[in-house]
Structure formats: structure tokens, C-alpha cells
Amino acid sequence: MGSTLLGKVWDLHTVRRLPTGQTQLLIGLHLVHEVTSPQAFDMLRLRGQAVAFPDRTFATVDHIVPTDGQARPFADGMAEQMMAALERNCREFGVPLFGLESDDQGIVHVIGPELGLTQPGLTIACGDSHTSTHGAFGAVAFGIGTSQVRDVLASQCLAMDPLKVRRIVVGGALEPGVYAKDVILAIIRTLGVQGGVGFAYEYAGPVVDRMAMDERMTLCNMSIEGGARVGYVNPDDTTVAYLKGRRFAPAGDAFDRAAAWWRSIASDPDAAYDDEVRVDGGGLSPMVTWGTNPGQSAAVDERVPGPADVAEPERAAVVDALAYMGLEAGRHIEGTRVDVAFIGSCTNGRLSDLQEAARVVRGRRIAAHVRGLVVPGSKRVRDAAEREGLHEVFKEAGFEWRQAGCSMCLAMNPDRLQGREVCASSSNRNFKGRQGSPTGRTLLMSPAMVAAAAVAGEVTDVRRLLRHTEGS
Amino acid sequence: MTITGRAVALRGEDVDTDRIMPARFLRAVSFDGLEAHVFEDDRRAGAAAGQGSPTGRTLLMSPAMVAAAAVAGEVTDVRRLLRHTEGS
Numbered sequence: 001m002g003s004t005l006l007g008k009v010w011d012l013h014t015v016r017r018l019p020t021g022q023t024q025l026l027i028g029l030h031l032v033h034e035v036t037s038p039q040a041f042d043m044l045r046l047r048g049q050a051v052a053f054p055d056r057t058f059a060t061v062d063h064i065v066p067t068d069g070q071a072r073p074f075a076d077g078m079a080e081q082m083m084a085a086l087e088r089n090c091r092e093f094g095v096p097l098f099g100l101e102s103d104d105q106g107i108v109h110v111i112g113p114e115l116g117l118t119q120p121g122l123t124i125a126c127g128d129s130h131t132s133t134h135g136a137f138g139a140v141a142f143g144i145g146t147s148q149v150r151d152v153l154a155s156q157c158l159a160m161d162p163l164k165v166r167r168i169v170v171g172g173a174l175e176p177g178v179y180a181k182d183v184i185l186a187i188i189r190t191l192g193v194q195g196g197v198g199f200a201y202e203y204a205g206p207v208v209d210r211m212a213m214d215e216r217m218t219l220c221n222m223s224i225e226g227g228a229r230v231g232y233v234n235p236d237d238t239t240v241a242y243l244k245g246r247r248f249a250p251a252g253d254a255f256d257r258a259a260a261w262w263r264s265i266a267s268d269p270d271a272a273y274d275d276e277v278r279v280d281g282g283g284l285s286p287m288v289t290w291g292t293n294p295g296q297s298a299a300v301d302e303r304v305p306g307p308a309d310v311a312e313p314e315r316a317a318v319v320d321a322l323a324y325m326g327l328e329a330g331r332h333i334e335g336t337r338v339d340v341a342f343i344g345s346c347t348n349g350r351l352s353d354l355q356e357a358a359r360v361v362r363g364r365r366i367a368a369h370v371r372g373l374v375v376p377g378s379k380r381v382r383d384a385a386e387r388e389g390l391h392e393v394f395k396e397a398g399f400e401w402r403q404a405g406c407s408m409c410l411a412m413n414p415d416r417l418q419g420r421e422v423c424a425s426s427s428n429r430n431f432k433g434r435q436g437s438p439t440g441r442t443l444l445m446s447p448a449m450v451a452a453a454a455v456a457g458e459v460t461d462v463r464r465l466l467r468h469t470e471g472s
Numbered sequence: 473m474t475i476t477g478r479a480v481a482l483r484g485e486d487v488d489t490d491r492i493m494p495a496r497f498l499r500a501v502s503f504d505g506l507e508a509h510v511f512e513d514d515r516r517a518g519a520a521a522g523q524g525s526p527t528g529r530t531l532l533m534s535p536a537m538v539a540a541a542a543v544a545g546e547v548t549d550v551r552r553l554l555r556h557t558e559g560s
Contacts, residue, residue, distance in 0.1 A: 433494045
């Protein structure tokens with residue numbers, strides 16, 4: 001009987017089994033940002049400890065940075081304090097920092113892969129839920145809390161509960177206008193926001209095999225929204241090709257040796273899984289969330305469900321979500337008016353996301369009542385998009401073209417919803433208040449669907465616009 | 473392990489992290505003061521829910537203060553109005 005990638009990587013990084021039944025797991029790469037690290041560094045200071053492996057620790061700034069002007073000091077005093085604390089901590093503890101002055105700055109889950117820091121077979125930890133993104137490369141990557149950030153800084157180890165593995169096979173082929181975002185929203189709708197608790201999700205099947213790395217990152221990014229702390233894709237030719245020539249990837253003969261090893265840690269064909277789920281990729285439509293968790297979604301051509309459509313235990317949650325969202329059961333989600341369109345985030349702020357959105361808006365204008373923001377996930381994404389002229393496409397359509405950061409995904413910076421605004425958003429969480437207004441409303445969808453909603457001024461099926469684009 | 477303390481019942485299931493601590497309050501360099509914002513939006517919504525709107529806001533006060541606020545169109549100190557009443 002063979003092993004899964006999770007099993008192989010876990011075993012290779014096991015320091016010892018703890019009396020609690022947990023594993024003391026060595027962390028190969030620790031990514032740090034300004035929000036979950038200041039208290040962790042302070043706790044190290046109080047204990048007189050150093051960072052154990054500063055050469056396996058990398059920091060950047062993303063959550064709090066303004067995206068419409070990054071001159072220091074920031075207008076917001078707390079943001080400035082957090083930035084200054086990260087700079088001081090990195091200086092004093094010898095941790096490399098990709099700060100605002102660096103060409104490498106960006107959302108931590110965008111720059112790790114760009115720099116080639118993210119590699120197959122690594123264990124990767126970061127004080128951020130969406131660390132599962134890095135699993136796209138066949139790494140075992142997961143989010144941790146601030147006290148665990150302290151533990152990794154001090155020891156490069158974590159005490160971890162064992163994980164089961166659920167293989168999710170996405171068969172068939174996606175229709176044009178249906179993306180990785182739609183696949184993961186459909187998976188979370190089916191398995192639930194708690195469905196993945198205790199599991200790592202291994203994504204496989206022809207749809208995943210054909211996905212580019214950007215798309216695999218979108219897929220793995222939202223594993224955590226389905227309750228799975230870890231999501232991964234087995235390394236293959238696409239993975240190896242992406243990493244070749246990246247700054248922190250091995251070069252020359254060392255790259256070939258690494259690539260051979262990367263392939264060897266993929267799950268064996270006869271690996272045993274704790275569970276297996278099959279999804280028909282060909283049957284998927286663009287997805288839109290109608291509720292207040294990422295599992296509450298519908299295909300764009302479906303109706304908003306009501307309490308009668310769900311099992312008794314879920315009814316109260318549906319009633320509560322509809323009341324908050326101001327949506328009516330039984331009505332089509334298509335046609336829901338939007339006030340704000342946000343394209344960006346660690347889920348969908350990469351170059352291919354901007355390319356797909358630009359395809360939709362090229363030659364069109366966004367609706368007069370819609371405020372549109374395009375926020376590249378990193379400076380490199382921004383530069384690459386500008387070389388293709390995408391910034392002009394967005395600006396001509398009426399979007400604001402911003403600098404790299406987390407922006408309106410989570411409102412820890414000046415980009416926020418106002419009042420009960422409805423936002424078509426390419427981000428990952430539609431929790432109440434998530435986008436900065438305690439009553440703001442979020443509709444999660446793919447970047448292309450956000451672009452289509454911006455143009456129409458309401459939720460619309462991007463496939464119709466794409467057909468028109470191709471036909472014109 | 474035993475944990476002793478006061479338990480508070482929460483409404484709803486799948487309580488997300490932005491319920492527990494809305495991200496906009498996580499801008500800090502220490503742990504000091506975080507406790508002020510635990511379940512901030514739910515506590516505000518909970519206080520208002522008794523009056524029917526999920527986003528309505530309630531200011532509790534005495535009937536005399538309510539009457540004063542109605543007259544002034546804003547919260548005002550009823551004692552000022554009462555003094556004026558007595559004097560007239």
C-alpha cells in the first residue's frame with residue numbers, strides 16, 4: 001500500500017511523537033506578516049530568545065498597507081506603528097523583510113510562490129488562515145495563531161494533531177467562464193464549511209491536472225473555508241515548470257535533483273485515502289455566495305434558497321443570513337444590485353485573475369453607481385499587468401488601479417465598505433462585517449464574475465459577456 | 473484539564489473569526505485592549521435585535537430622558553429641560 005503526499009511529507013518532518021498523541025513537526029518555511037507577529041516577537045524578547053532559523057523565515061507587509069498611496073508615515077497611526085514594529089522586529093531578529101521599498105512586496109501568499117520560496121515537499125506555516133494556498137505546490141501548508149508564530153520563531157517546530165486525507169477528484173472539463181474559484185465554492189457548498197475539519201484536502205482529477213499554478217492556488221487557498229486546514233495538489237510538470245528560474249528555487253543540476261525529488265513525494269497511485277469525493281467539473285456554473293459563510297452559494301442561474309430548502313438544523317442560519325443580506329428566498333441571485341466591485345486578494349489577485357477580468361471589461365464601462373477596485377496581489381503582479389497594458393483596460397472601464405495589498409478583503413486598511421453596501425468580491429470570506437462595515441454585504445465570486453457584475457451593475461452571468469466578447 | 477469561568481451562550485452555528493473579533497479591530501501591536509471588541513458586532517446587533525431591525529440601534533434611558541430626546545431630536549440632558557420647566 002502506497003502513501004499520500006501528506007503522509008510522506010508529515011513523516012519526513014516528524015521530530016517525535018508527543019505523549020499527547022500529537023506530532024512535533026519541523027517547519028521548513030515560516031512566513032511572517034505585520035498582523036500576527038508583533039506579539040510573538042515581543043514574547044521572544046520577554047524570554048530572551050532568538051529566532052531559531054532566521055534563514056527559513058521571511059516577512060512581508062500586506063494586511064494594513066494603504067493601496068492608494070504608500071508614503072510613510074502612513075496617515076493611520078496604528079498602521080504606521082504596526083509597520084514600524086515589523087521593521088524593528090525583522091532588523092533585531094535577523095529576519096529578511098520584503099517591505100514597501102522592495103520590488104518583492106505583496107500579499108504573503110502571492111509572493112512566496114513568486115519568489116520560489118514555496119516548494120513541493122515543504123512544511124509551511126504562517127500566521128494567516130489562507131496559508132493553505134501554498135499547498136498548490138505539493139507543500140503541507142497551514143495557518144497558525146500568534147502563540148504558534150512564537151513557537152515556530154523560537155523552535156521551528158509545532159505540535160500538530162494528525163490529519164486524515166480526503167481526495168477530491170474533479171472530473172470532466174470546465175466550461176469557459178467557469179474557474180477554480182467556482183470549483184472551490186461548489187466543493188464547499190457540497191461538503192460544508194465544517195466538512196473538512198480534521199482533513200487535508202488532496203485535489204486531483206483532469207480539471208486540476210489541467211489547471212495552471214495560479215488556479216491551483218485559488219483552489220487550495222479556500223480549503224480552510226471548507227474547514228480543511230491543509231489543501232494540496234500533487235507536484236507535476238506544471239509545478240516544476242513554474243518553479244524553474246525563480247529566485248529561491250535551486251538552479252542548474254540542483255534544480256534537476258530537486259525536481260526529481262518533488263515528483264517522488266506525490267501521492268502513490270495505490271495510496272489509501274480516508275475519504276474520496278467526486279465532482280463533475282463539466283456540470284459547474286459560475287458560483288455566487290448569497291449568505292454569510294462561503295458554503296452559502298448558488299450557481300448564477302439558480303435561485304436563492306430559503307429555509308424550506310434546507311434541513312431543519314440549518315434553517316435558522318439561512319433565515320439569519322437572508323435577513324442580513326437583504327435577499328429574498330426564491331429569487332434569482334442574478335440581478336442582485338452591487339455597489340462595489342473588488343478584484344484582488346490572496347485568493348484571486350494574481351496575473352491570470354487580472355487577465356480574465358480584463359477580458360470581460362475591455363471596451364466596456366462599469367455601471368455609473370459602481371465603485372470598482374483592482375488591487376494586484378503583489379508588486380510583481382502589478383508590474384506584469386502593466387507591461388500587458390491591463391491597468392489601462394481597467395482604468396478606461398472606470399476601475400481604480402491600486403497598489404499591492406490585502407485591501408478590501410478584510411478591512412484592516414483604508415479600503416472598506418460603507419454602511420450596507422453590497423460588494424461583488426473576488427476574496428474568500430463573506431462573513432458579516434468582513435469588509436469593514438458592520439452591516440456591509442459580500443458576494444463572493446470569481447474575478448471575471450466580479451468584472452461582469454461591475455459592468456452590469458448587478459450580478460450577471462459572465463459566460464454571456466464572454467460569448468459576446470468572442471463573437472464581436 | 474479543567475477550565476473554570478463564566479460561560480456565555482452564543483446564538484448561531486459555525487461562528488466565524490470575524491464574529492469573535494472583527495478583523496478591523498485586529499490592528500494592534502500588543503494584546504492590550506483587544507478584549508473590548510470581542511463579539512463587538514454581535515453584541516451591538518444583539519442589543520438592537522429586540523427592536524426588530526438587525527441593524528437598528530438602541531439607546532436605553534429613562535422615560536423622561538426619552539421624552540427629552542424626542543423634543544430635542546438628539547440625546548439631551550433632561551434636567552436642563554426640567555429646570556426650564558420649573559422656572560417657567
